[in-house]
Amino acid sequence: MSSSNKISLHTAATLVFCSVTAQKGNECINANAKYCGECIQAGAKCGWCTDPDFLKQGETVSTRCDELQSLQKRGCADAMIENPRGGQRILKNKMVTNRSKGEERREKLRPEDITQIQPQKLSLTLRSGEPQSFDLKFKRAEDYPIDLYYLMDLSYSMKDDLENVKNLGTSLMLEMSKITSDFRIGFGSFVEKTVMPYISTTPAKLLNPCTGDQNCTSPFSYKNVLKLTNDGQKFNTLVGQQHISGNLDSPEGGFDAIMQVAVCGEQIGWRNVTRLLVFSTDAGFHFAGDGKLGGIVLPNDGKCHLENNVYTMSHYYDYPSIAHLVQKLSDNNIQTIFAVTEEFQPVYKELKNLIPKSAVGTLSDNSSNVINLIIDAYNSLSSEVILENSKLPEGVSIAYTSRCKNGVVSEGENGRKCSNISIGDEVTFSISVTAKGCPKQGKSETIKIKPLGFTEEVEITLHFICECECHKDGVKNSNLCHFGNGTYECGACKCNEGRVGRQCECSSNEVATEDMDRTCRKDNGTDICSNNGDCVCGTCECKKRDNPEERYSGQYCECDNFNCDRSGNKLCGGHGRCECRVCICDPMWTGSACDCSLDTSTCLASNKQICNGRGKCECGTCKCTDAKFQGPTCETCPTCPGVCAEHKECVQCRAFGTGEKKDVCEQKCNDFKLIKVKDRDKLPQPNDASYPVMHCKERDANDCWFYYTYAVNNNTETEVHVVDTLDCPAGPDIIPIVAGVVAGIVLIGLALLLIWKLLMIIHDRREFAKFEKEKMNAKWDTGENPIYKSAVTTVVNPKYEGK
Numbered sequence: 001m002s003s004s005n006k007i008s009l010h011t012a013a014t015l016v017f018c019s020v021t022a023q024k025g026n027e028c029i030n031a032n033a034k035y036c037g038e039c040i041q042a043g044a045k046c047g048w049c050t051d052p053d054f055l056k057q058g059e060t061v062s063t064r065c066d067e068l069q070s071l072q073k074r075g076c077a078d079a080m081i082e083n084p085r086g087g088q089r090i091l092k093n094k095m096v097t098n099r100s101k102g103e104e105r106r107e108k109l110r111p112e113d114i115t116q117i118q119p120q121k122l123s124l125t126l127r128s129g130e131p132q133s134f135d136l137k138f139k140r141a142e143d144y145p146i147d148l149y150y151l152m153d154l155s156y157s158m159k160d161d162l163e164n165v166k167n168l169g170t171s172l173m174l175e176m177s178k179i180t181s182d183f184r185i186g187f188g189s190f191v192e193k194t195v196m197p198y199i200s201t202t203p204a205k206l207l208n209p210c211t212g213d214q215n216c217t218s219p220f221s222y223k224n225v226l227k228l229t230n231d232g233q234k235f236n237t238l239v240g241q242q243h244i245s246g247n248l249d250s251p252e253g254g255f256d257a258i259m260q261v262a263v264c265g266e267q268i269g270w271r272n273v274t275r276l277l278v279f280s281t282d283a284g285f286h287f288a289g290d291g292k293l294g295g296i297v298l299p300n301d302g303k304c305h306l307e308n309n310v311y312t313m314s315h316y317y318d319y320p321s322i323a324h325l326v327q328k329l330s331d332n333n334i335q336t337i338f339a340v341t342e343e344f345q346p347v348y349k350e351l352k353n354l355i356p357k358s359a360v361g362t363l364s365d366n367s368s369n370v371i372n373l374i375i376d377a378y379n380s381l382s383s384e385v386i387l388e389n390s391k392l393p394e395g396v397s398i399a400y401t402s403r404c405k406n407g408v409v410s411e412g413e414n415g416r417k418c419s420n421i422s423i424g425d426e427v428t429f430s431i432s433v434t435a436k437g438c439p440k441q442g443k444s445e446t447i448k449i450k451p452l453g454f455t456e457e458v459e460i461t462l463h464f465i466c467e468c469e470c471h472k473d474g475v476k477n478s479n480l481c482h483f484g485n486g487t488y489e490c491g492a493c494k495c496n497e498g499r500v501g502r503q504c505e506c507s508s509n510e511v512a513t514e515d516m517d518r519t520c521r522k523d524n525g526t527d528i529c530s531n532n533g534d535c536v537c538g539t540c541e542c543k544k545r546d547n548p549e550e551r552y553s554g555q556y557c558e559c560d561n562f563n564c565d566r567s568g569n570k571l572c573g574g575h576g577r578c579e580c581r582v583c584i585c586d587p588m589w590t591g592s593a594c595d596c597s598l599d600t601s602t603c604l605a606s607n608k609q610i611c612n613g614r615g616k617c618e619c620g621t622c623k624c625t626d627a628k629f630q631g632p633t634c635e636t637c638p639t640c641p642g643v644c645a646e647h648k649e650c651v652q653c654r655a656f657g658t659g660e661k662k663d664v665c666e667q668k669c670n671d672f673k674l675i676k677v678k679d680r681d682k683l684p685q686p687n688d689a690s691y692p693v694m695h696c697k698e699r700d701a702n703d704c705w706f707y708y709t710y711a712v713n714n715n716t717e718t719e720v721h722v723v724d725t726l727d728c729p730a731g732p733d734i735i736p737i738v739a740g741v742v743a744g745i746v747l748i749g750l751a752l753l754l755i756w757k758l759l760m761i762i763h764d765r766r767e768f769a770k771f772e773k774e775k776m777n778a779k780w781d782t783g784e785n786p787i788y789k790s791a792v793t794t795v796v797n798p799k800y801e802g803k
Contacts, residue, residue, distance in 0.1 A: 026070075026548035032062045036082050036468035036490040039065035041437050044130035047083040049076035050470055050491035058533060058542040058553045061492050061502060070548055082468040082490060086130050091461075092121035096139040096426070111145050111182075111273045116456055123461045126396075126435040133433075136458060138385055138418075138451060139426040145182035145273035147228050148172070148374070151257055153281035154189040154217075156210055156246040161280070162239075164368050169235025175371055179378070185235050186228040186268060190257035191219050192247040193286075193314045195294040199247045209246035217243040221314030222257035224306060228269035251284040256300075258336070259320045260311050262328040264304035272455040274382070275334045278374055280363060282341040291318030302328055326355050330388070335453040337377040339363040339370060356388070357381060357453040386417040386452045387429060393447075395439040396462065401430040438466035506537030522556035533557035554580060567595035591619070605633040621716075630691065630712035638711050644696030647672075647720070651708050652700060655722045659700065672710075672718035683709050683721050690714060704728035 031042035039048040042065065049064045049071050066074075071081055097114045118137045126132060152158065152165060169185060176183040192198040199209060199219045210216035226238045261268055261277055288299065300320040305313040320328075329336060336358040338348040345362060352358045359380050361373035389398055400415035402408075404427050408418075418427045431449065439445070442464050450457035474489030481493035486504035488494075495504035520528045520535035529540035532552040542552035550562040559580030567573035572583035576594035585594035597620030605612035615624035615634040624634040637643065650669035652659035655676065661668060677683060684693050693711040700706065708722035 026067060028066050029062070029544055029548050031065060032544075033065040034061055035492070035494045036064075037438075037466055037471060040082070040084060040465065040468060041128040044127055047071055047081045048468060048490055049074075049080055050082055051076055051080040052491045054080070054491065055502075056553045057555050058529075058540050058557050058559075059551070060541045060544075063544075063551070064490075064492060066548060080491075082470055084127060084465050084469060086125045086127040086132050086465060088125065088132050088134060089123045090119045090121075090134075091123055093119040096137060097141045111271055114141050114144060116141050116144070116454065117451065117458060119458065120456075121459045121461075123463065124433055125463045125465060126433065127465045128435055128437055131399075131432040131434040134431055136387070136429045136431055136449065137426060138429070140382065140385075140421055140423050142423050143180050143182070145184075145271065146176065146180050146276060146378075147184050147186075147269070147271055147273055148176070148276040148278060149186040149188065149228065149261055149268060150278045150280065151188045151190065151254070151261060153191070153252050153254065153283065154242065154245050155191050155252060155283065156214075156216065156244050157282050158280075159244045160365070161282070161363075162242060162244060165280075165370065166240040167236055168370065169232035169239065171232075172371055172374065173230075173232035175375060179375075182230075182273075184228040184230045184269070184271075185226075185232065186224075187226040187235060187239050188222065188224045188257060188261060188268075189220075189242060190222040190252065190254055191245045192249075192253040193221055193256070193291070193294060193296070194219055195296070195315050197293055198249055198253070198286075210244070215243070217245050219245050219247055220310065221253055222260050222311040224260075224264070224267055224309035227267065228271075251286045251290075252281060253314065253319065254279060254281055254285045255287055255319045255325060256311060256314055258325055259300060259302065259328060260304060260306060262325070262332050262334055263302060264306050265332065267304065267306050267309065270332070270334075274453070275332070275455075276337060276374075276378060276381075277329075277334050278337045278339055278370075280339040280370070282344070282363070284344060284347055286319045288319055288321035288324070300324060322351070322354050329355065330357075330452065333450075333453055333455045335359075335381050337361060337374060337381070339373050339377075341365065356386060357384075381453065383421050384417060384419045385421060385427065385454075387431075387449055388416070388452055390448045393439045393445045393462065395436045396445075396447075397434050397436070398447075399432045399434075401432075403428045403430070433460070433462070435462070435464055438464050440464070442466035501537035501539065520556065522558060529557040530554075532560070565593035567591075567593035595619070603633060605635050628692070630716065631718070632716045636712050636718065638692045638694040643694050643710055644698060647710055648696075648698045651696075651720055651722055652698070652706065655708070655724065656700075656706070656726065672720050675719060675721045676724040677721055678724065680707050680723055683707065683723065684711065700726070702726075702728065 027043040028039065028046035031039065031046070033039035033042060033046075033048075036048040036050070039046050039062075045067050046065055047068045049066075054074075054076055055061070055063060068081060068083060072078070094115050096116055096118050116139055118139075119134075122134060124132045124134075150165070150168065152162070154162065172185060173183060195201070199205070206218055208214075208216050209219050225242065226235055229235065258277070258279065291297070294315075296315065296318050298317050300317045302320065302324060305311055305317075336355060338352065338358065338360045340348045340360065341363050345360065348360045352360045359377040361377050363370065363373065387400060392398060400411070402410045402415045402418050404410070404418035405420060405425060410417075415429070418429075421427060444464075445462045447460050447462065448457045449460065468490055470490040474487045474494070476487045477484035478486065478488035478493070480488045480503070481495065482499075482501070482503045482505040485499045486493040486495040493502065493504050495501070498508050500506050500508050517528055517535050518524075519538045520533075520540050522530060528535050529542065530552075533540045533542035533556075535541075540555065540557045542554075542557040545551060545562075547562075551560065553559045553561070561578040561580075562571065563581045564572050564578035564583045571578055572585065573589070573591075573593045573595035575589040575597075576583045576585040578584075583592060583594045585591070588598045590596045590598060596618075599620055600610055600617045602620045603610050603617035603622050607613075610617050611622035611624065612629065612634040614626040614629045615622045617623075622632060622634050624630060626634070628637050628639055630636045630638065649659045649661045650665070650672070651674075653662040653665035654669055654674050657665075683695065686693050686695075689711065691711055691713055693709050696708050696710060698706055698708075704726040705728075706723065706726050708720055711719050713719050
C-alpha cells in the first residue's frame with residue numbers, strides 16, 4: 001500500500017476530530033461497516049484500521065471503522081489507517097479578458113476569445129462528507145458584443161407603435177455604440193394562432209382581418225423578419241415594409257414567438273455573446289392550456305418549426321408553459337426585456353419574477369421611448385450576475401458564497417448573485433461541492449455552472465471515492481477467510497454471499513443452532529455472551545455502545561472499559577485505562593482507581609525534606625506523625641509560639657486594610673482562607689474543632705486590639721477566623737469635660753466670692769464692735785458735742801447805722 005494513501009502525521013493533526021460521546025452517537029460506528037469502502041462512505045471523519053491484529057476478542061469487524069482519534073487511541077498506527085482524502089485539479093484556467101473599446105481598434109477579438117469567467121474547467125475528487133471548494137472569478141468585459149432581437153406585436157392596437165419602430169435600427173445602433181463596438185440587431189413580429197376562436201377564418205377576414213377601409217396584412221403566428229445584422233439601415237427598410245394585422249381576442253400569441261426565437265438559433269443568427277430579446281406588446285398572453293379553445297391539445301415540443309422564416313406549427317402545438325419558456329431561455333442564455341404599456345405592467349412584473357435575468361419597462365402609447373427603455377433595461381440586467389448549475393447527481397450538494405463589490409459577502413441563495421456590477425468590475429464566488437455516500441456507483445459525473453444570460457460556463461468533472469486504496473490489493477477466495485469463503489482486503493475478510501463470521505467460517509443458515517449458542521455461554525451459564533453481545537457462528541460478537549469510547553470485549557463479552565473504579569468523577573482517576581473492569585494505571589500512579597500518586601515531589605518541604613521530617617508521603621500527600629504539625633508538607637504548627645505574631649500583619653491587612661503589608665496584601669497574604677465573625681464568642685474553640693486552633697490577640701498602631709484564630713483544617717487548608725470589629729480604648733467625651741471645666745470655673749468663682757463676702761462681713765463686724773467699745777469708753781459731756789461747730793456764720797456790716 002503506497003504511503004501517499006496513508007494518513008500522515010500532519011494530516012492526522014489537521015483531520016482529528018473530538019468524539020461526541022453523549023449526543024447522537026458516532027457516525028462511523030453507527031454505519032456498522034463490514035468493509036473499508038463502506039466505512040469511508042459513512043463520513044469524512046471515518047478511518048479504517050488495516051492492522052490484522054487490531055481487533056480484540058469479541059469485537060466485530062465493524063469496530064475497525066471509527067474516528068481517527070479513537071483508532072489512534074486504541075493502538076492503530078497511523079500507517080495502518082486508511083483515510084483517503086478528496087482533491088481538485090484545474091484543467092483550464094484562462095485569465096479573464098482585460099480590454100476596452102480603444103484596444104478593440106488595435107486588435108479585433110472574436111467573441112469566443114473573450115473570457116469573463118475563470119477557471120473554465122476543473123476536476124474534483126469527492127470523499128463522502130468532505131466538501132471540495134474553489135473560487136470562481138467573474139469580470140464584466142468592456143466592449144462585450146451584444147445581439148438584440150426586437151420581437152413586436154403587430155396586432156391592430158400597435159399601429160401607431162409600428163411607425164416609431166421603423167426608424168429604430170439606426171437610432172438604436174447609434175446609442176448602443178456607446179456601450180459596445182460590436183452590436184447586431186434583428187426583428188420579428190407576431191399576432192396569434194391562425195385558428196378559431198383567436199382569429200376569424202372567413203376568407204375575407206383571412207385576407208384582411210381589419211374592419212372598414214383599413215388595409216391589414218393576413219394574420220400569422222410569428223415571422224422572423226430580419227436575421228441579426230449590424231446594418232441598421234436594413235433594419236429600418238425591412239421594418240418599414242411591415243403592416244399591421246388583427247385578431248379577435250385580447251391576449252396575443254407572444255409565447256409561441258418567444259419559444260421560436262429561443263430555439264431557432266441558426267435562423268435568428270445568435271452568436272455566443274450577450275443575447276437580448278425585446279418583447280414589445282400592449283396586451284396579455286396566452287399560455288399552455290389555452291390552445292384547447294382552438295382544438296389544439298398537443299403540448300409545445302420546444303423545437304424550431306420555421307419554414308421560410310414563418311412559424312408553421314401554431315395550429316398543431318399548444319402555447320408553451322412559463323416553465324418551458326424559462327428552461328429554453330436559460331438554456332440559450334437569452335435575457336428578456338418586456339416593453340409593455342402601463343396597463344399590463346402588473347402582469348409582466350409577475351412574469352419577470354418567474355423568468356431569471358429578465359426586466360420590465362413601461363412602453364409609451366406609441367413606443368416613442370423604446371430606445372431609452374432598452375438602454376435602461378440592459379444596464380439593469382448586465383449589472384447583476386446570477387450563477388446557476390446544471391442538475392446535480394443524487395447525493396451531491398453545492399453551496400455558494402459571493403464576495404461582491406464593497407466587501408459585501410452573502411451565503412445561501414443570495415450567495416449565487418452579485419448586484420451593481422459595473423463594466424470592468426471583478427467579483428468572486430466561493431463554491432463548495434459535497435457528496436454523500438457514493439453516487440452513481442462511483443461513475444464520474446459532469447456538472448456545469450454558468451452565469452445566467454452568458455454563454456460562458458465552468459465544466460466540473462466529479463470523481464467519487466468509493467473504495468479504499470487497499471481494496472486494490474484484496475485477495476479473492478483467500479485461505480485466510482476459511483478455505484476461500486471470502487476476499488481478504490484491508491486487514492479483514494469480506495465474506496462471500498451466504499457466509500458469516502470474522503473469518504467467514506460459518507454459513508448464514510448455521511448461525512442460530514443450539515450447539516453454537518452453548519459455546520457463547522460462560523461457565524455453562526444461561527446468559528448468552530453475558531447479555532452484552534450476540535452469538536454469531538459460535539463466537540460472541542459484542543454489542544456497541546452509544547458512546548464510541550465505551551465498548552464490550554472478551555470471549556463472552558464479559559469485559560468492558562467503562563465500569564472501573566472512578567476518582568474525582570473520572571474513570572481510573574484520569575491516570576489510567578480501564579481493561580476488563582480493572583484499572584491499568586499509568587506510570588507513577590497506583591490504587592484501584594489510579595488515584596494514588598507515587599510522586600513524592602509534592603511532599604517536599606521548604607527544607608527539601610519529605611514532609612518536613614515529621615510525616616510520611618502517601619499518594620502524594622503528607623500524613624503528619626507529629627500532632628502539633630499540619631499542612632501539605634507538615635510545616636505548619638498552629639500552636640507553636642510565634643504563630644500569632646507571624647501572621648499578624650497579613651490578618652490585619654486582609655481583615656481591616658491596615659498595617660505594614662496593606663500595599664502588598666494580595667501578593668503576600670493569599671495563602672490562607674479568611675472568615676470574618678461578629679464577636680469573640682463566634683470564634684472556633686479548641687474543644688469544638690477536630691484540629692488544633694490557636695487563639696491570637698494583637699494590637700495595631702492605634703492601640704486597638706483585634707482577635708483571631710489560626711488553624712489548619714482536615715483538608716490541609718489554612719483557616720483564619722477574625723472578629724470583624726476592632727477593640728479600641730474609648731476616647732475622651734469633650735462635652736462633659738468642657739461642661740465640667742466651665743462649671744468648675746463658675747463654682748470656684750462663686751466660692752471665692754462667698755469667701756470674700758464672708759471675710760468682709762467678719763471685718764465689718766470687728767470694726768463695729770471696736771467702735772462700740774470706744775464709744776463706751778468716751779469721757780466728754782454728753783450735753784454738747786465739743787467738736788460741734790454751728791453751720792451759721794453772722795457777719796456785721798460796719799457801715800450799717802441801724803436806721
